[in-house]
Structure formats: structure tokens, C-alpha cells
Amino acid sequence: MDTHAFDAIVIGAGIAGATVAAHLSADHRVALIEAEEAAGYHSTGRSAAIWIQNYGPPDVRVLTGLSRGFFEHPPEGFTDAPILAHRPVLFLAPSEQREHLGRLLAEGTGLREASLEEVTALVPALRPGYAVQAAIEDDAFDMDVAALHQGFLRLLRTQDGVLALRSRTGQIERRAGLWHVQTSAGALFTAPVVVNAAGAWGDKVAEQAGVAPLGLVPKRRTGVVIDPAPWQATRWPMVNDVDHTWYIRPEARTKLMVSPADETDTHPHDVAPDELDVAIAIDRMQQALDIEVRRVEHSWAGLRTFTPDRSLAFGWSGADEGFFWCVGQGGYGIQTSPAAGKLVADVIAGRDPGPAGAILPAIDPRRFASIAAASSPL
Ligand SMILES: Cc1cc2nc3c(=O)[nH]c(=O)nc-3n(C[C@H](O)[C@H](O)[C@H](O)COP(=O)(O)OP(=O)(O)OC[C@H]3O[C@@H](n4cnc5c(N)ncnc54)[C@H](O)[C@@H]3O)c2cc1C
Structure with missing residues (x-):
């Protein structure tokens, strides 16, 4: 089996995984693993593509607001056309x-x-x-979701990140301080950190890793x-x-x-x-x-x-070293994505997340520990 060693493995190449992987790859070796032939095949490619400030719970509104600057002024070369159009x-x-x-x-x-x-x-x-x-x-605005998503995937590649398509995760095991992630393509990826950005499949990926599900x-x-x-x-x-x-x-x-x-x-x-x-x-x-x-x-x-309370779930899993949740984006995953990806990457890298850091207690996945425990057969 081909083995590939990285600093972080991000599972799921929708907008959530793409933004986290792009931000992290500035100073880490990152693999972004996607089950489908094309990134964005599921929720990301099926949205209504609208940016509305007055939408969702308070944590979402903070990230929506903090994302606006990126949408209006993306980095040089990120896209050919503007991402936002007034609506x-x-x-x-x-x-x-x-x-x-x-x-x-x-x-x-x-x-x-x-x-x-x-x-x-x-x-x-x-x-x-x-x-x-x-x-x-x-x-409020229409967003060009494809341009945004492709921009982040391009950024990942230019920063030497790897996008592995047609690679559904199988067994995910923690051994000797590293996660070992097997994929349907017959490869083995290892890294000290795994980011679960698998959208609707978030709880399934957790189960593969022996991590308690959140009740998504x-x-x-x-x-x-x-x-x-x-x-x-x-x-x-x-x-x-x-x-x-x-x-x-x-x-x-x-x-x-x-x-x-x-x-x-x-x-x-x-x-x-x-x-x-x-x-x-x-x-x-x-x-x-x-x-x-x-x-x-x-x-x-x-x-x-x-998630069960409709707020985001971004943060380390309490009991499982190196397992990071980035799920629960509901109906706001695109409009929050630039600030969400930066927040997750900053926390993983141990950097100061700035103003977005204020919402971390509200979106800590460990708030669902009781739900997970209640559904446990033990
Ligand atoms: C009809 C509709 C309208 C919407 N309108 C808006 C809107 O106007 N504005 C807005 O901001 N948001 C909107 N949304 C929500 C937005 O689309 C989602 O919040 C966002 O796309 C979620 O992104 P994601 O990356 O978490 O999920 P996804 O895009 O689904 O990505 C998850 C990826 O993980 C992969 N995956 C799963 N399991 C595995 C595995 N085991 N191994 C490898 N890969 C795996 C999947 O193949 C998938 O590609 C809308 C959604 C819908 C459906």
C-alpha cells in the first residue's frame, strides 16, 4: 500500500474542507481526501449561492460578517471574476x-x-x-460558489497541498501518535491531525475513527x-x-x-x-x-x-487526540466559508484566531458529549 505522510489530513473536499486545507497548507503539508470524482459534487455544488447577514444562529452571523472582506477583496489571482454580485x-x-x-x-x-x-x-x-x-x-449578494471553491483548491495546490479524488476513507486508526487513514484508492495517509469536513457524512467518518458521533x-x-x-x-x-x-x-x-x-x-x-x-x-x-x-x-x-442545536461544531474532539470536527454548516456553509476555514486552520496551528475566536465556546463539539454518551451502547 502507498503510504503518504502529512501534517494534516482533511476529509471531504466540499467548501468546508477546501477552505480549511487551503488555509492550513500555507505552513503545513496537507492532504485533502475526497470520495467523489469531483470536489463539490454534494452540498457545495447544490446551494442557492446567497450571502445574507441576517441568517442563522449568532455564531454563523459572526462568520458571515467576517467572511465579507474576503468575498469583496480576495487575494490577488484567487479568481478571474468578482465572487459577489449585489442581490x-x-x-x-x-x-x-x-x-x-x-x-x-x-x-x-x-x-x-x-x-x-x-x-x-x-x-x-x-x-x-x-x-x-x-x-x-x-x-445581500449572490455568490459565485464554483469560483470560490476552485479558488481555494487552486490555493491548496500552489502551496504544495495534495487533493486526492476518488478516495473514500475506510479504516481510520490512531497508532504511535499518528492517524492512519486508508482510502478506497488503496493508499494510506498518515498525519498527527485529521480534520473531519465530511458534511453529511461527518458522523460516519467519526465512526470509522472510533470517535463518538455528534448526532448530525x-x-x-x-x-x-x-x-x-x-x-x-x-x-x-x-x-x-x-x-x-x-x-x-x-x-x-x-x-x-x-x-x-x-x-x-x-x-x-x-x-x-x-x-x-x-x-x-x-x-x-x-x-x-x-x-x-x-x-x-x-x-x-x-x-x-x-448539529442538534443548529450551531456549528468546530473544535477538537475531547477524548480523541488530533481529531478535529468541522461540521454542521447547515444552510450557511458557503457564506461563512472564508472565515470558517481560517478559524479552523488557526486553531489547529495554534495561532491567535482574532475576532472569530470569540465564538469558539459556542461551537465547541464537546457540548454534545452527553448526546454521544447517551447513544453509546456502553
Ligand atoms: C438547496 C441548498 C441551498 C443552499 N443555499 C445556501 C446559500 O444560499 N448560502 C450558503 O451559504 N449555503 C447554502 N447551502 C448550504 C451549503 O451548500 C452547505 O452548508 C455547504 O455546501 C456544506 O459544505 P461541506 O463542505 O460541509 O459539505 P459537502 O459539500 O457535502 O462536502 C462534503 C464532502 O465530503 C465528502 N466525503 C464524505 N464522506 C467521505 C469519506 N468517507 N471520504 C472522503 N470524502 C468524503 C463528500 O463526498 C463531499 O464532497 C445550501 C444548501 C442546499 C442543499
């Missing part, structure tokens, strides 16, 4: 969601109330009577692409209701992505859309917008994987 977010409140809109406006940052006249000017397909109130988050739950989310013609939707904002039971986003110039904002618990797998969710997406959108759907051009589903 405001419109929150619509039907009468039963009016109170929730009030809370959103009171608690969120950078949100303002919008008159129904303004909303109709922005989205002329809005059905009169659907919303009684609305708010706008002006400072992958949840299916569906995207549907339609042609809204004769409406010209290119410049529309992203639109959702306040309770986030559906949303739309302009896609590929003239199309619209529609989602029922579904969160169906499932297991880690190559997930496909369910026809019922596709129908629900269109029905909920049509209650709000007067858009005829002649046919579904394309639909897909991806996994958004959450």
Missing part, C-alpha cells in the same frame, strides 16, 4: 406573519421596512393581497428552475416570506430558482428531489406571485446538515 433580499409578510416581520426588523441588522408600492415596483408579479407588510435587506442530521432541500416569461426577473431581489416557507432567486439570467425551503430529515446519500416538494415549491410561489409555470426546466436536491 437584495425581500421579506414578505402575509397577515399571519406580520408579528414575525416586526421581530425581524427589531432584531436584524441592515433591514428596513418597504412599502407595498416599492415591493410591487421591484417584483411586479406580486399578487395584490398576498403581503400586508414587507422588509428589505439591501446589503442531514436535511433535504429542493431547488426548481422555471422560466418566468413573460416576466423579466433578472433584476428581481431574492424573495421569501418571513417564516421562510418558500423563496425564489433569479438564476442564469432569465430563469428563476424556486424552493419550498424544505427540511426533510434523511441520511447521508446522493440525494434527489421528491416530486411532491417540487409541486409544493411551485404552489407556494404561485400563492404569492402571478407566474405561470409551463414546465419545470430542472430540479435538484441537496443536503443541509445540522
